[in-house]
Structures are given as structure tokens and as C-alpha cells.
Amino acid sequence: MDNEDLSEWNCIGETRPVRFQRVSKIFEWSDLFPEWIDEEEESDIPRRDGRGKYSVYKFISYQPTCWRGKEKRDGRGRTKIIFLSTCRPMLELFRCDDLVERDGDWWWYEPEMRRLEQKVSLPVGSCKLSLPLWGQGNDEVYDLSKIKKQTQTVKREAYATVLHSSESYVCGAIALAQSIIQTGTKRDLVMLIDNSISQSKCDALAASGWKIRVIKRIRNPKAEKNSYNEYNYSKFRLWQLTDYDKIIFIDADIVVLRNLDLLFHFPQMSATGNDGSIFNSGIMTIEPSNCTFKILMEGRKEIVSYNGGDQGFLNEVFVWWHRFPRRVNYLKNFWANTTLEASVKNQLFGSDPPKLYSIHFLGLKPWHCYRDYDCNWDIAEQHVYASDIAHRRWWALHDSMDKSLQQFCGLTQQRKIELDWDRMKAKEMRLQDWHWRVNISDPRRHI
Secondary structure, three states, rough: OOOOHHHHHHOOOOOOOOOOOOOOOOHHHHHHHHOOOOOOOOOOOOOOOOOOOHHOOOOOOOOOOOOOEEEOOOOOEEEEEEEEEEEOOOOOOOHHHHHHEEEEEEEEEEHHHHHHOOOOOHOOOOOOOOOOOOOOOOOOOOOOOHHHHHHOOOEEEEEEEEOOOOOHHHHHHHHHHHHHOOOOOOOOEEEEEEOOOOHHHHHHHHHHOOEEEOOOOOOOOOEEEEEEEOHHHHHHHHHHOOOOOEEEEEOOEEEEOOHHHHHHOOOOOOEEEEEEEEEEEEEEEEEEOHHHHHHHOOOOOOOOOOOOOHHHHHHHOOOOOOEOOOOOOHHHHHHOOOOHHHHHHHHHHHHOOOOEEEEEEEOOOOHHHHOOHHHHHHHHHHHHHOOHHHHHHHHHHHHOOHHHHHHHHOOOHHHHHHHHHHHHHHHHHOOOOOOHOOOOHHHHHHH
């Protein structure tokens, strides 16, 4: 604030400047986000230990490139943070719900300091895990025994997923609900759907454990008409679930293997790394907020998604994200043996990783294949997603479901034609995995 006249602030008390050295011009964003972190070992990247007390200062002054701010406490112990900025302070740190007033470039916030301190104390991005699930670096910030005690009481928290524009994921969503319930959680399960889902499918989803809420889908203005991502911004409706304080969003092509309630301890945005500085939006901790929803909606035309979808959009908005271990959202292609990268993952975890919290079924979905083998094997470019072990895991869950729910995992006539076509092409190409030789015994082939 060197260039600002702050004389009128002298009545508040002593101010103490804190100056920061500017970041080197050759420092790049990728330096903060190593592409892969070995989760079995301690990282050398430093972090705050969380034991410092920011609130000892009456003022904290900042002078980064884009924004500048001041913090003070009033006589009642509340903290006020005032920014002078041409752009909005980071949404993931300074919630729009805590914005008291804006006057031009001045932004006045009254945040919950305990919540803010947690966000800045946790490791960010891909640098280090925010959740050391197997005894890595536990201290008072990450003490899992305390976290587990906090998660035993049912709060305003819920698991949620979204279905829109198609019924092709109904079976996956049913299996997801059953897998979450089997972990023993007491949280609500909330399903957002649009009017493309028939009443019989809605009834099945409700019977599987979801509390159904009907939404109006949201179009991605940058998507081509009738493309796969035309309405995937419907996921923004999650932020309208304001009867909950926190939501764990889970994609409908995931099955949960262990209780995930401890993820409610973490702030928005918390997720698993996808690649470099990008998080995977398949499992996210978010904090519902009508004003956050409004900001997301206002940014639809301005913000460019790197992949044209909601994951790319959210990565542009929530830059300060906290990294869950990959076993929380374990991408199925980590099981493959057809690339060097996947081979490294198998060396770390083995062919059947023992400590998975969920499996994310990328590629062709198990319920869209015959149960005899993973049909990703029948398409050469899909081999990275092929795993018979993961495929059997999903079908074991399917077989544990009530028969009345299993009937919603059938195959359409069109899908059977596609599967038979892919098998025929795999045979013509004589793909060396030889899956095209497997005798199909799946009874759905004849139903």
C-alpha cells in the first residue's frame, strides 16, 4: 500500500508493514505443480505447519501484482479484511458469502478466520498431499483421529452426483449409491437430474438411496450443438444445494470402496490431481453458495475451459486447490500395463491396489460392456483404460445389489450391435490381448 494515503487509518492503532520479496520472473506456474508426487514418501517441498497465529497482527498489508489488502479486528473480535484490487480476490480463499461491501476497487470481507487459516495452512495443488491417509506427516493440522471424531456426527453435509441429458449413466449412479451406503455413512445422498430421466428410472434411483432433486440443465455456451459437453455446466447446480454446508461430489462412473466421510473436513476446493496443475473433478469437496453459483454462471462466456468441459472451467476458477491422494479418486487407467506411466503405477500399487478409496471407471463403462471382460480391450486406442480386475470389482458390486435394481443395468439393442462390431474388428486386427476369443456368457446378450 505504499502509494495509498492511509493517514485516516491511524486512529485504529499501530500499523506494522510486512514486505515480501517479488517472485522471480523465471519462476513458472509448473514449478509449483510437479506432475507426479510419490505419495509413499515425504516431499521436500516446504509448507506452513499450521501452528502460526495470523491474528496477532492488527494489520497485514499485501502488495502482490494484482491485489492488495489489509486485515484488522474490531472491538468485538471479528476480523475485517479490506482489499484494493481491480480483480476479485481469490474466490477459493475469500468466499463471496463473506463479502460485506464493495466500493469500486475496494473489497471488504469479514471471513471466518479459522476456516481461512485452514485453507492457507493446508498444502496446495500437487505439491504435497493434504490428506496423508497412511501415516505420512501427521501433525495437529492433519491428525486423522481428530478428523474421524468430527465426522462421526451427522452434519449439514451430503454426497451428490448429477445426471442430465441422457439415461446412459443411470446404472452407474445406482451402483454408486449402493457403494456409498455400504461404507456405513450417515450422510444424505443427493441426486440432481433433469427431465431427460424417465419416471421409472427416477424411482429406481430413489430406491437405490438417492434423494432426487430436479434441475434445469445449464448449457455450455462454447460447446457445439448436440456435443457430449453441451450441458455439462449443469454441475454448477451443486452450488445451489445451500441446505448443506459441504458437498462431496462424486461422478456417476465411480464406485466407493471405503468410507469417505473424512473428506468433509477439507475445504473447497479439495480434489485429486489429474495432470500437472490440474485437478480431476470426479471427486470434489465443495461449499454450496448462491453467490458462488452466480459467479460461475457469469463466467460461462468469458472463461475458456482447457478441455471444453466443466473440469476445465472449474480449474480456471479454483486455482488454490488442496490435493487428495490419488487413491481417493483412483483413475482406472492406473491399472493398465500398456504404457510406461501405467507400468510405474503398477510397480507402486500392484495389479490390485490394496488401499483404494474409490475407482474411477474412465473409458467404456462396465455396464456398457458384457460382464465377461472389459470391452475397452476390443478398441486399440482404449487399451489404456482396460482392466479385467477393475471390471470384476464393478460387477461384484452389481451382484450385491437387489435384483430389482440390477434390471436397470441392461444393454440396449444398439449397444449390443456396437459391442459385437468391436469384437469383430478386434478379431480382424488380431489384437494380441486375445479378449475377442472369450466366449460371451453374459445373459444380457439375449435379453
